[in-house]
Amino acid sequence: MPSWIGRFLSSSVGKKTVMALTGLSLVGFLVVHLLGNFTLYTGGIEGFNEYAAKLEDLGGLLMAAEVGLFAIFVIHMGLALRIARENKRARQENYRIRATMGNSTAASRSMAITGMIVGLFLIVHIIDFRVPTLFGEIDNIGEAVVARLSSPVGATIYLIGILALGLHLRHAIQSAFQSLGLENPNWSPLLRLGAQTLAWALAVGFASFPIYCLLTTGAASAAAN
Amino acid sequence: MTASATDDLTLTVHVWCQAGPDQPGDFVTSEVSVSPDTSFLEMLDCLNEQRMAGGQEAIAFDHDCREGICGACSLVIDGKPHGPEQETTTCQLHMRTFNDGDAIYVEPFRAKGFPVLRDLVVDRSAFDRIQQAGGYVSVNTGSAPDAHAVPVPKPAAEEAFDAAACIGCGACVAACPNASAMLFVAAKVSQLALLPQGAPERDARALSMVEAMDGEGFGNCTNHFECAAACPKAIPVTHIARLNREFLRSSLMPRS
Numbered sequence: 102m103p104s105w106i107g108r109f110l111s112s113s114v115g116k117k118t119v120m121a122l123t124g125l126s127l128v129g130f131l132v133v134h135l136l137g138n139f140t141l142y143t144g145g146i147e148g149f150n151e152y153a154a155k156l157e158d159l160g161g162l163l164m165a166a167e168v169g170l171f172a173i174f175v176i177h178m179g180l181a182l183r184i185a186r187e188n189k190r191a192r193q194e195n196y197r198i199r200a201t202m203g204n205s206t207a208a209s210r211s212m213a214i215t216g217m218i219v220g221l222f223l224i225v226h227i228i229d230f231r232v233p234t235l236f237g238e239i240d241n242i243g244e245a246v247v248a249r250l251s252s253p254v255g256a257t258i259y260l261i262g263i264l265a266l267g268l269h270l271r272h273a274i275q276s277a278f279q280s281l282g283l284e285n286p287n288w289s290p291l292l293r294l295g296a297q298t299l300a301w302a303l304a305v306g307f308a309s310f311p312i313y314c315l316l317t318t319g320a321a322s323a324a325a326n
Numbered sequence: 327m328t329a330s331a332t333d334d335l336t337l338t339v340h341v342w343c344q345a346g347p348d349q350p351g352d353f354v355t356s357e358v359s360v361s362p363d364t365s366f367l368e369m370l371d372c373l374n375e376q377r378m379a380g381g382q383e384a385i386a387f388d389h390d391c392r393e394g395i396c397g398a399c400s401l402v403i404d405g406k407p408h409g410p411e412q413e414t415t416t417c418q419l420h421m422r423t424f425n426d427g428d429a430i431y432v433e434p435f436r437a438k439g440f441p442v443l444r445d446l447v448v449d450r451s452a453f454d455r456i457q458q459a460g461g462y463v464s465v466n467t468g469s470a471p472d473a474h475a476v477p478v479p480k481p482a483a484e485e486a487f488d489a490a491a492c493i494g495c496g497a498c499v500a501a502c503p504n505a506s507a508m509l510f511v512a513a514k515v516s517q518l519a520l521l522p523q524g525a526p527e528r529d530a531r532a533l534s535m536v537e538a539m540d541g542e543g544f545g546n547c548t549n550h551f552e553c554a555a556a557c558p559k560a561i562p563v564t565h566i567a568r569l570n571r572e573f574l575r576s577s578l579m580p581r582s
C-alpha cells in the first residue's frame with residue numbers, strides 16, 4: 102500500500118472523509134430501502150411480498166450488496182468509536198461551567214449516542230426479519246412485518262430506533278458535505294436545505310410504517326368488535 | 327442618588343486556581359468592586375492587588391497587548407472563551423457587560439493540547455509548532471511588491487485577509503466540544519492557499535500542518551461550529567471546508 106494512504110487514513114481529516122463517504126453511502130441505502138418499503142402502501146402486503154421476492158431473486162448479487170453494506174457499517178462504526186474516544190481524550194478535564202456558544206445542536210452533540218442506538222436497533226431489525234428470511238423461517242414477509250409493527254412493543258422499538266436515526270441524520274448529512282469540503286456560496290444554502298429535507302423525509306418516511314400498522318390494525322380490531 | 331453608569335459594580339468572582347501542571351485545582355471565591363469602565367483583565371488586576379494586600383499570592387493569568395491583537399488572554403468566562411460578548415477578546419471585554427451582584431466563573435482553556443501551567447495560564451505553544459510545520463512562505467519574498475505587480479483577484483484578497491485576522495488565541499479549541507484546532511489551522515492554511523505567494527507550497531503545507539495538529543492531541547472536528555461563534559475575529563467555518571479540500575487534494579491529487 103502506498104504510504105500516502107496510511108497517512109491519509111490515520112489523519113483526522115482523512116478519518117472524517119471516510120466517515121462522510123460511508124455515512125452518505127448508508128444514506129443512499131436508506132433511500133433505496135425506504136422506496137422499496139413504500140410498496141406496502143402502493144401494493145399492500147402482496148405488493149410488498151412481490152418486491153421482497155424480486156430482491157431474493159437477485160441471489161448472489163443481493164448477497165454481495167449485503168456484504169458490502171455490512172462492511173460499510175463496520176467501517177463507519179469503527180471510525181465513529183475511534184473518533185469519539187480520541188475526542189474524549191482531547192479534553193481530559195471538563196469545564197466546571199459549561200455553556201454552548203449556540204451553534205451546536207442536540208443532534209450534533211449526541212451523534213455517538215444516536216449512532217449507538219441506531220446500531221443496536223439495526224441488530225434487532227436484522228434478527229426480526231433478515232435472519233429468519235435467510236433461513237426460510239418466514240413464508241410471508243409482508244405479514245410478518247405488519248404483525249411486528251402493529252404490536253405496541255414492536256412499534257415502540259421501531260419508533261425509538263427511527264427517532265435516533267432521524268436525529269443522527271439531522272446533523273450527519275450536512276456535516277458530511279462540510280467534511281468533504283463541499284462548500285460554495287452558491288451551493289451551500291441549497292445543500293443544507295437538501296440535507297435537512299432528506300433527513301426529515303427519511304425519518305418521517307420510516308416512522309410512517311409502525312404508525313400505519315398501529316392505526317390500521319387498531320381500526321381492524323375496532324371494526325371486528 | 328440614582329445609579330449612574332459609573333457606580334462601581336460589586337461582583338463575586340470565582341477564579342480557577344491550580345498550583346501547577348497536573349495539580350488538582352478549584353475555584354477561589356473573592357468579592358471585588360470595580361468601575362464598569364474597567365476591562366476584564368483590569369478587574370483581575372484589582373483582584374490581585376486586593377489579594378496581595380491581604381498577603382495572598384496573585385492569581386496567574388496570561389495577557390500581553392490588551393488591545394485584542396496578540397491572542398494571549400486565554401480565559402473561559404462563565405463557560406464561554408473570551409466571555410459573553412461576540413467578536414471580543416477577554417482584554418477588550420468591559421465590566422459593563424456584567425450587572426452589579428453578578429457571580430462570575432473564570433476557568434482556563436481546557437484541552438489536552440493546551441496544558442494548564444498554573445491557575446488560568448495554559449501553554450499554547452502547540453499552535454506555534456503547528457505554525458512552524460508550514461504556516462509560512464519559506465522563501466524570502468522581499469519587500470512589499472508594487473501594487474498590482476502580483477495579480478490577486480479582489481474576492482481572494484478579501485478572503486485571505488479575513489483568514490489572516492486570526493490571532494492564534496485558541497478560543498476555537500477552548501469552545502470546541504472535541505477540543506479540535508481545525509478553525510485555527512484552517513485560517514492559516516486558507517490565508518496562504520488563496521494567495522499566489524502561498525501557492526508553491528500549498529500541498530506540503532496542508533499535509534504537514536494537519537499532521538502537526540493531530541500530533542499535538544487536538545480532537546477531530548465533527549462540525550459543531552462552536553469555534554466560529556467563539557472566535558474573537560469571527561473566522562467562518564467556510565475556511566474549515568477549504569482546509570478539508572486542500573488536504574483531500576494534497577493527499578489524493580498532489581499538484582507536484
Ligand code: HEM
Binds near residue numbers: 117125273276
Ligand atoms: C443507517 C445508519 C447510519 C447512517 C445513515 C449514518 C450516517 C452518518 C453520516 C452521513 C455522518 C456524517 C459524517 C461527517 O460528518 O463527515 C455520520 C456521523 C457519525 N456517525 Fe453515523 N450513520 C449511521 C449509523 C451509525 C452508527 C451505527 C454509529 C454507531 C456508533 C454511528 C456513529 C456516528 C458518529 C459518532 C458520527 C459523528 C461524526 C460526526 O459528527 O461527524 N453512525 N453518520
Ligand code: SF4
Binds near residue numbers: 496498509553558
Ligand atoms: S480562529 Fe479565531 S478563535 Fe481560533 S485561534 Fe484564530 S482568532 Fe482565535
Ligand code: FES
Binds near residue numbers: 389399
Ligand atoms: S491581551 Fe492581547 S489579545 Fe487580549
